[in-house]
Amino acid sequence: MAISATAIYVLWLRELKRIMRAKSRIVGALAMPLFFLAFLGLGFKRMAVPGMPGGVEYIKFLVPGIIGMALLFSSTLAGLSVLWDKEFGFLKEIMVTPVSRVSIVLGRIAGGTTTAMGQGTLILIISIIGGFRPRGMVSLVLAYVFMILISTAFLGLGLIFASRMKDVQGFGIIMNFVIFPIFFLSGSLYPLSNLPVYLRVLTYVDPLTYGLDGLRGALIGVSVFPIGFDLFVMSVVSLVMVLLGAYFFEKSESV
Amino acid sequence: MDAINVEKLTKKFDGFTAVDELSFNVGTGELFGLLGPNGAGKTTTINMLSTLLKKTSGQALVAGHDIAKARDSVRKSIGIVFQETALDGRLTGRENLEFHAMMYGMGKAERRARIDEVLRLVDLEEKASTLAEKYSGGMKRRLEIARGLVHRPKVLFLDEPTLGLDAQTRRHIWDYIRKLNREGAVTIILTTHYMEEADTLCGRVAIMDHGKFVALDTPARLKDLLGGDVVSLEVEGNTAALEEALRGLDWIKKIKVYEDVFSLTMERGERRIPELIQTAQGLGVMVNCVRHRKPSLEDVFLHFTGRSIREENAGQRGRS
Numbered sequence: 001m002a003i004s005a006t007a008i009y010v011l012w013l014r015e016l017k018r019i020m021r022a023k024s025r026i027v028g029a030l031a032m033p034l035f036f037l038a039f040l041g042l043g044f045k046r047m048a049v050p051g052m053p054g055g056v057e058y059i060k061f062l063v064p065g066i067i068g069m070a071l072l073f074s075s076t077l078a079g080l081s082v083l084w085d086k087e088f089g090f091l092k093e094i095m096v097t098p099v100s101r102v103s104i105v106l107g108r109i110a111g112g113t114t115t116a117m118g119q120g121t122l123i124l125i126i127s128i129i130g131g132f133r134p135r136g137m138v139s140l141v142l143a144y145v146f147m148i149l150i151s152t153a154f155l156g157l158g159l160i161f162a163s164r165m166k167d168v169q170g171f172g173i174i175m176n177f178v179i180f181p182i183f184f185l186s187g188s189l190y191p192l193s194n195l196p197v198y199l200r201v202l203t204y205v206d207p208l209t210y211g212l213d214g215l216r217g218a219l220i221g222v223s224v225f226p227i228g229f230d231l232f233v234m235s236v237v238s239l240v241m242v243l244l245g246a247y248f249f250e251k252s253e254s255v
Numbered sequence: 256m257d258a259i260n261v262e263k264l265t266k267k268f269d270g271f272t273a274v275d276e277l278s279f280n281v282g283t284g285e286l287f288g289l290l291g292p293n294g295a296g297k298t299t300t301i302n303m304l305s306t307l308l309k310k311t312s313g314q315a316l317v318a319g320h321d322i323a324k325a326r327d328s329v330r331k332s333i334g335i336v337f338q339e340t341a342l343d344g345r346l347t348g349r350e351n352l353e354f355h356a357m358m359y360g361m362g363k364a365e366r367r368a369r370i371d372e373v374l375r376l377v378d379l380e381e382k383a384s385t386l387a388e389k390y391s392g393g394m395k396r397r398l399e400i401a402r403g404l405v406h407r408p409k410v411l412f413l414d415e416p417t418l419g420l421d422a423q424t425r426r427h428i429w430d431y432i433r434k435l436n437r438e439g440a441v442t443i444i445l446t447t448h449y450m451e452e453a454d455t456l457c458g459r460v461a462i463m464d465h466g467k468f469v470a471l472d473t474p475a476r477l478k479d480l481l482g483g484d485v486v487s488l489e490v491e492g493n494t495a496a497l498e499e500a501l502r503g504l505d506w507i508k509k510i511k512v513y514e515d516v517f518s519l520t521m522e523r524g525e526r527r528i529p530e531l532i533q534t535a536q537g538l539g540v541m542v543n544c545v546r547h548r549k550p551s552l553e554d555v556f557l558h559f560t561g562r563s564i565r566e567e568n569a570g571q572r573g574r575s
Contacts, residue, residue, distance in 0.1 A: 010357040018345045089341035093402075096305055097358040098330035253308060 003106065007099040011107025012114065015078070019115050026119075033070040033123055037062060040189065051191035054222035063127045064143075064215040065188030068150060070119045072186075072208055075151040076179055078112025079158015079245065083168045105246040109155050116151040117144075134219045142218035142227075149234040150211040156241025163248035186212050192224070207237040256319055258283045258410050258442035259304065264313035266299050266466075273299040275466035276313065281444060281459075283409075286436045288457030289446040290552060296466040297446035298338060301412050304444070305335050318409045331359070334403030338414040338446075340395050344388030348379055348398050351387055352405055359406035373401040377431055393424035400431060404441070411435070413445040417452060425452075432456055450552040462556055469559040478550045481558055482508045484524030485548045488517040488531060492540035500534055524549075 019025060041059040049058045085091040094104060124134075134140050161174055185192075185199070186208035192200060203209050214230030217223030223230065259281040266274040274296040281287045289297045302308035304317055306326045315322045318332035342351050349370060356366040374380045377397035382390065390398065396416065403411055416432065417425040433456065436443050447453050453460045454474045461471040470477055490497060494515060501510055501519065506527065509520035521527055524547050535542050556562075 004360065006357050006360055010354055014343065014346065014354055017350070018343070021345050088344070089337060089339045090343050092307060092337055093341040093355070094358070096307060096330060096333075096335055097355070098327040098360075099358050100327075 002100055002103075004099050004103045007097075007103040008107040008110055011094075011104065012110040015108070015111025015115060019118075029070070029074055029119055030122060032073070033066045033119075034126065036069065036189075037066045037123070037127070049190065051193040053191060053216075053224060056220055056222055060132065060220050061191075061216070062189070063124075063132045064219045065186075065212060066127075067120045067123050067147065068186065068208060068212040068215055069183055069188050070123050071116050071147060071150045071211075072154055072183055073179065074116040074119050075112055075154040076158040076174075078108070078115060079155040079160075080162045080171070080174070081112075082108070082159060082162035082249070083165060083171070086162075087168055101250040102246055105159065105242070105249050108159070109152055109242060109245075112155045112158075113148060113151040116155075117147060120147050120151075135221055139218045139221070143215055145231070146211055146214040146218060146234065149231075149238045150208065150215070153207055153211070153234065153238035153241045156238065156243075156245035159245030160241070160248050163245070163252040182206055182208050185209070187224075188212055207234065207241075210234050210237070256283065257281060257316075258285065258318060259287075259444065260314075260316040261304075262314040264300070264303060264315050265311045266296075266303055266308065267311045272466055274303070277466070277468065279461060279468065279471060281442060283442055284436070284440045286432070286443045286445065286456060286458045288453040288460040289444065289463055290448065290450070290453040290460050290556070291446075291463035292448055295448075295463040297448075297463055298414055299466075300463075301335070301414050301444070301446060304329075305333055305412055306330055331406075332409045333412060334406065334408035334410070334441075335412040336396070336399045336403045336414060336416055338418060340399070342387040342390075342395060342398060342402075344386060347384050347386055348390070349374070349383040351398060352402055355402050356405050361406060369405055369407075373404050376404070376434070377401045393420055393427065396420065396424075396428060397431065400428070400435075404435065408441065410442045410444065413443060415446055415448070417447070417449065429456060450556070454552050460552065462552070462559060464556075464560050470555065474552060477552065477555045479522070481550045481554055482520045483522035484520070484550065485546075486519045486521060486524040486528060486531065487546045487548075488519070488535070488542055489544035490515055490517065490535060490540050490542055492535075493538060494540070496538050497535055497540045500538060501531075504534075 041062055044058045047058070052058065052061060082091065085094065134143065185203045185206045187203060192203045192209065195203065210225065210230045210233040213223045213225050214227055214234060217227040217230065257280045261277055261279050263276045263278055264274060265272065265276050277300060289300065291297055299308065303310050304315060304322060306322055306329050310323060317329045320328035320332060322329050343354070346354065352370045352373065353366065356370060361369065374383055377400055379394065379397055379401065382394060387395065387398065400416070413432065417428050420428065429452070432443065432445070435441055445457065457474065459472060460474050460477060461468045463469070494512065498510070498512055501507055501517065507519050507521050511518040528545055528547065532542050532545070
């Protein structure tokens with residue numbers, strides 16, 4: 001299976017053109033994380049949230065969590081967008097071309113990661129305007145490494161679901177029973193040490209936990225696990241997710 | 256070399272046999288039609304030949320490449336226009352073609368020239384910069400035909416190319432299809448459940464029903480199988496004498512009499528009408544009205560399946 005750079009490029013380009021032409025989609029995708037950031041940040045401002053690592057302010061704790069949330073939703077949806085292509089018939093047009101399935105998956109990951117990173121960056125910029133300060137250039141680069149890993153991991157997850165589903169009917173179920181639990185159990189909104197022990201076990205199998213922990217470590221300098229450990233776990237998870245996504249995509253039939 | 260060789264090709268879905276041991280060949284440059292009601296297995300056949308669907312058993316070569324073992328070579332050699340629209344509405348017409356050309360690895364200069372060429376072929380040059388979602392049904396179909404041709408395929412599959420289009424647009428699409436087949440020497444496989452479409456366009460037609468071919472030949476010869484044209488005479492006078500005289504004519508294959516109407520089956524009926532009238536007048540029988548009808552593929556379908564293709568389509572919806 002040869003990997004075609006042109007095919008990856010054109011699939012990426014298509015994704016970008018589509019999102020740039022759907023301004024409402026960008027606004028919609030940004031609105032929820034920004035509302036969370038604004039209202040939770042303001043609402044809990046004067047409250048002492050117990051269990052904060054290193055005693056940081058809640059709002060500082062929240063910013064990386066909200067970036068992670070935006071990445072989670074945006075990249076999972078980008079993975080699931082295969083289903084929309086199936087719905088509108090365009091998937092057949094893609095599948096009938098002599099491009100290796102691996103290239104198709106890589107093109108989609110490139111496109112989805114780019115749009116997710118764009119959203120994450122916008123939230124970061126808005127946070128910085130609002131007074132949030134990352135620790136420095138090196139930590140910013142490290143933060144972007146974690147952001148890319150989070151995006152690719154959940155793109156892979158989206159692809160796995162999209163390849164196993166026939167149509168967009170199951171969309172809501174995946175949102176409610178997969179994406180939201182991943183979001184709430186990742187420690188994006190509160191320190192996980194506040195959860196009862198039996199739930200905390202679940203947080204350890206949630207890959208976003210490690211992605212967010214690493215992102216926090218990079219951006220604000222506090223993390224539960226050593227940052228190298230987070231990096232290792234996220235790298236393995238995104239690699240496995242992408243490979244599984246590619247495997248299931250390859251096996252799925254497009255008609 | 257044949258464009259397509261199919262040997263006992265079969266597709267089963269959970270015990271239901273959609274395509275049942277199909278065997279046929281299509282020569283290079285042919286315009287070959289698959290005619291049948293919805294659910295006959297036409298689209299399933301096309302999907303297997305275009306590598307979108309895996310076969311259950313049998314064998315098929317498209318442009319000399321095995322559909323199971325050399326999928327990428329098959330994909331490079333074919334173009335396809337799907338039954339349902341498969342355009343990205345958020346891209347312009349030209350961008351849809353660009354996307355396609357790049358997926359087939361065409362270089363920039365070649366791509367530009369070829370895209371202009373196919374846009375001209377389907378008269379969409381002026382609409383090339385419009386988003387595809389703004390196109391009318393006929394324009395979408397033309398764009399898809401153009402797209403199917405961008406990478407210069409050897410074989411072009413058209414799955415119900417005029418489904419849902421109005422009569423005038425349909426005729427336009429027919430013109431484009433004829434033009435393609437004439438100029439480009441591209442082999443075209445077309446599925447349809449419109450009899451006129453198969454009749455006017457296709458060099459050879461396979462009539463498909465329940466996953467099998469019930470007949471395969473040129474439209475003319477298929478219709479000849481029915482024994483020729485139907486000429487009906489509405490007469491006044493001694494019908495018994497006329498019937499006897501007509502039974503004496505060996506070129507009349509079938510005679511049916513309904514009171515004062517004679518329904519006669521014969522070859523080249525239009526040339527026999529004067530003789531029929533003379534015979535009647537010779538007996539003092541007056542001919543009030545003459546009708547001449549060439550049999551249609553509809554009659555052929557009826558002949559082979561005992562059902563009309565129209566009632567099939569009305570009574571059955573689902574996988575095709």
